[in-house]
Amino acid sequence: MKYIDEFRDGQLAQKLAADIRREARSDRAYGLMEFCGGHTHAIFRYGVQGLLPDNINMIHGPGCPVCVLPIGRVDSAIELAYRPNVILCTYGDMLRVPGSNRVSLLKAKAGGADVRMIYSSADALKIAQENPDKQVVFFAIGFETTTPPTAVAILQAATMDLANFSVFSNHVLTPAAISAIMGSGEARVDGVVGPAHVSTVIGSRPYELFAEQYHMPVVIAGFEPLDVMQAILMLVRQLNEGRAEVENEFSRAVTRDGNLKAQAMVAEVFELRKTFEWRGLGWVPDSGLQIREKYVAYDAEKRFELPYQSVADHPACECSAIIRGVKKPLDCKVFGTVCTPDNPIGSCMVSSEGACAAYYTYGRYKESR
Amino acid sequence: MKYIDEFRDGQLAQKLAADIRREARSDRAYGLMEFCGGHTHAIFRYGVQGLLPDNINMIHGPGCPVCVLPIGRVDSAIELAYRPNVILCTYGDMLRVPGSNRVSLLKAKAGGADVRMIYSSADALKIAQENPDKQVVFFAIGFETTTPPTAVAILQAATMDLANFSVFSNHVLTPAAISAIMGSGEARVDGVVGPAHVSTVIGSRPYELFAEQYHMPVVIAGFEPLDVMQAILMLVRQLNEGRAEVENEFSRAVTRDGNLKAQAMVAEVFELRKTFEWRGLGWVPDSGLQIREKYVAYDAEKRFELPYQSVADHPACECSAIIRGVKKPLDCKVFGTVCTPDNPIGSCMVSSEGACAAYYTYGRYKESR
Amino acid sequence: MTKPRTGYIRPLDLKNGQVDMTHGSGGRAMAQLIEELFLTAFDNEYLRQMNDQASFQIPAGRMVMATDSHVVSPLFFPGGDIGCLSVHGTINDVAMAGAVPLYLSASFILEEGFPLADLARIVESMANASRQAGVPIVTGDTKVVERNKGDGVFITTTGVGIVPHGVNISGDLARPGDAIIVSGTVGDHGVAILSVRENLSFGTSIQSDTAALHGLVAAMVAAVPGIHVLRDPTRGGLATTLNEIARQSGVGMMLRETNLPIRTEVRAACEFLGLDPLYSANEGKLVVICRQEDADALLEAMRTHPLGQDAALIGEVIEDDHHFVQMETAFGGRRIVDWLTGEQLPRIC
Amino acid sequence: MTKPRTGYIRPLDLKNGQVDMTHGSGGRAMAQLIEELFLTAFDNEYLRQMNDQASFQIPAGRMVMATDSHVVSPLFFPGGDIGCLSVHGTINDVAMAGAVPLYLSASFILEEGFPLADLARIVESMANASRQAGVPIVTGDTKVVERNKGDGVFITTTGVGIVPHGVNISGDLARPGDAIIVSGTVGDHGVAILSVRENLSFGTSIQSDTAALHGLVAAMVAAVPGIHVLRDPTRGGLATTLNEIARQSGVGMMLRETNLPIRTEVRAACEFLGLDPLYSANEGKLVVICRQEDADALLEAMRTHPLGQDAALIGEVIEDDHHFVQMETAFGGRRIVDWLTGEQLPRIC
Amino acid sequence: MCLAIPARVAELQENDTAMVELGGVRKQISLALVDGVSVGDYVIVHVGYALNRLDPDEAAKTLALFAEIGEGIAPEFLTPSASSE
């Protein structure tokens, strides 16, 4: 698989690892936050941490869209799905995320709600066309990568004048979340591994401001393990040299400006929400997207008058601290006992991009030592 | 079971049979038509014919509501059932009756049509209440017994203002059918066994006219085998004595006037059709009931604009002659070979009240002698 | 490094839980369902091996194997449920060869959304039936299908058993002159099911006769090893079963209606619905055909067994190239008792 | 009296006909379906007895019994269909005890409206699979459920077989130091199914690997009678199967990713969908665990069999109180290969 | 046609319905077509409706008639001949 296999080469990994070990100064620690759950997943799945020296410490950030979605939003989706005339479409990742009382969309489906797993926003449009007597709601989640496909779907629905389609938008913004974490100053983060795929859309420029503001080195990195290791090396070098720049490891698809067409389509359909609640980060201003008045006909929140109800996390759950990079999965008292991927208490235990699930699924062998 | 078991007594049957043999004159034949399929069924199921002398010959009449329904009406019901928003309710007897191309409601159900078997017209109302977003059509068939329950359902729907309920009326009238057979003069009928249950509603009076007109003895008889045998004896006596009266063997529930309340409800809801097509009898004037203008909202023929299309019977099928009492099942070339209860060609092979099915199911042992 | 966590698993919510797709995925949720529910209820040394197959010692000889899928609706009915039914049904099919049933397998197809409490009740009922019969459920399988692609639960059971030496029972061995015996009242199960069907429900004390018949069969085989035919008149009822045998053996039959044991309630329910008890299903009755001279000994053996108390000689095998099953009616006439046509649906006319 | 009519029956309409409720009623329509379709296709001396059970001679010894319900969707997929799958699946579960599969039963749950042409195609495929494997389908059952209470057809098969003397294979016999071998590429079946799922469909030449493995097993047992564990990594894939064995045997495992045989197409499809080939189902592969010193002989025996050509040594059994299955990644790291959690659903993140 | 059976009214219920009883089986039916039904009456039941009341005196008369029948029948009539259909 071209452009994939080359970036998973074990031989090169050994050499990169050696380089990192050589360059990392033994008199200091490096706290590097990979913002994105995709990186978390890659690190655990390929065993990257095991190749790093002890003083390089990967901190798993909030970049897993299902992990940061607050319970209230999941509850709204479940409530919608249970309405007799509604078909709720969503990505497979959302199905097991627990809302209140541990009820997930999967359980709601078992309970009779019409929930459909889709692969693409285009599938939701198709379902709407095939079920003219039903209201088809696309429960849309995700960062800047997933937003443009949602925008396309709304624009196409408008073109087709599809009356029974709407979108429950939960799209959120990466830079806002990173700023919130940096701003809080809680986590000991020395450098940030930025998500390449987000930047294929938004480019690298949005990171420049806070690299400067927080004097924080950022390397935009691809999701293959060599990309991640290379980014780590680049961050070590910046830190060693006292630089705080935005560097681009994923130059093969990320430019400074990103995909202007996609940005324009998003801007046509969406506007900033004043504020949006994140699991872990709380209410973050200008961090979420809502559908513009012009496309209000496709806004499920308006069409179905969905009130938002903030719901507290399970008291034992440390997701919120984990997402902020302040705690690690094993710091949670219920990790691996009450909370497992089969019976997740918090959202970090759901997706293999969540820090708890990634550690549980891939990393627990360390317990056996 | 009181009022049932006493009328199935084998000892009494032997004595009644002896009486019939004694009274039946050996110098003549007695062609007795049991109008009603219920009698046909009883005769075969209990083996009544075997207790009668050879010169008493039971002729099976048209009194099986599913047997006389023309193909075109079955086709309309199937067409309705296939409409996406329609639930078609009907009695179990109708499910296997073949319409055009041997398609029955049972096959339509297998093919995806929403067909529900009900036990009572009240069930159809209940289904309508439970499915407010569907059109529930009661495919109503039957003679004067089944008509009052249909009338009650329509009156109740009107009281409840049930907008999604309607009736596809195929109710027909017994006296009109008997008159048609007598009028044609084809069948060699010397006397008629009249259906008791019809007369619980309409009384015995309606038979008086044609008993006189055709000089035809009539005995209204119950459906237990002793009732049938007693009626045969009474007919033999009338014939021997040259009488042509309406006698009432079922005095335990039939009066001369019948059930006036039921008659009034039927009259409130239904009116005579100018003419109605019967399988076997063709178009018979004043033989069917349609829903009055006052209740047109509940008339499925109007609501769904069902055009009536007369369809010819299968060329080999002799149902039509059998229903008129002119032929017997074994006179049909396809009886028991191409046409069996599992794969009926004609409607007489469907219900165990149909002459062909009754003979096939209960009477064929004679073939093994 | 903090301490390792032990493998705590939140127990199945057998009170309010529902089956969902993960219970059929092959993963941990499925393993949990199997262990906490099936293994616990059916518990035996074979299942505990937790392999994809059971393993047991057998003697040389003639073995029989029988399978049935159970799809009854409603799942719970007077006198039983799909669970015990699925155990009895297959034990009976094994026993109808005169065999001693040894082991059962059970395979479940669950519908997404099915209440775990109902499943637990059904599994418990299977476990009881299996224990009482002394025939363990030694291996199984579980699948989950999406809502509206199943009907709560379907259970397929398969059984194996060993035929005692010298016993040779088969549907093609009925001979003219043989006696036809039924082990008790007919039609109970079918009517019990109808009595709780939506839109049809009626009040009755009739219960399903569901029962394992291998004990009765053992007593019968001991009394008359030369039994010709055994069969349980399940779907299609007594009438259909006798027609099957008549065709297999190439014979006719003559029944006497007056000898047929039928409960009044069953007759009454059939009158209400326009049905015939001879086509109504049984789940704890058998038909046996033997030489006329063995009939008395067999009847006696049957009547001393609790499940054969009402055993009755109902007719005899005759020669007939048409393979008709006929009946002398109680009324004094004669008629055919034909195969069931279509389904037995309530009639109005 | 006119002449008697002979028992002509209009043949099933296998071209345009559909299953309806009468095909499950126990009456004539069901008898016809069984005779014209099932008996004709599966034809063998046991079925032809037409009893509710099959009967056959067996030798004394250790028997195994396995059952599986098959509910695959879609019913037809690249490389196979539910019919051959249901034959292979149960043969394999029998074979995974090292046994010689002897007889199968097959029980069908049909949905009202299912095209008889599709059913005929499935039954023909079963018949072929059974014939090729030399394992006859000796008894069966057919039920029909109403539309939207089934999913076309579900097939439950049960198999019995005899374990050769001296063979003792079970999931609890893996020992630290043992070699772990897989018989070929993993994940093919699961990906082949996904490739034809509505809304997911992608173009690929990947075919289901569905196959009967008893021939391969016979060759393996002949070469190394002392095999410890055999299992077919079906639902849940290789990962789940290894975790099952690790738990049963109370051991850990260490796999080497570089040794895992996985087709490029399977890897690519999994990349598209965010899935892991280790959790993708197989229907013609087995995992075998044996003493390290037997590994070479076993691999050689496997590779000379057409179904074991790509056999590979993928790891070894280790001591581990946590019973973790671990893997040295091709990248040079290490990770757990956990049980499947939930279902394997396509991911976007 | 018109399968109907006599059943005893066991209980009058609301909405003009009744519970009838036959051989130990109880079923709810509608009384919409018949006025003045009391518990203990027998009614002719068809598709869940009472079509009419049954008159016990008339039933007794019919049964009495049957009982008289065949008294003093000559022996030749007690042996049925073969029927022909």
Next chain:
Amino acid sequence: MCLAIPARVAELQENDTAMVELGGVRKQISLALVDGVSVGDYVIVHVGYALNRLDPDEAAKTLALFAEIGEGIAPEFLTPSASSE
């Protein structure tokens, strides 16, 4: 987040879609978000949409960079120490 993979455009299709190819697997995706795509281009595919084109030259540069890495590394760095998480 945002599982996305590079795939080769094998065929341009109607309605602004394309068939892409990866390791022998072909899948239809939307080109609504990217202009001017040609057959042979590699695109980054996410939830059925091309998010961007992949630049082969830049990819080659990154790979070249990897190749240089670790040249002449001292032996002590080639043995990894135990990691701690």
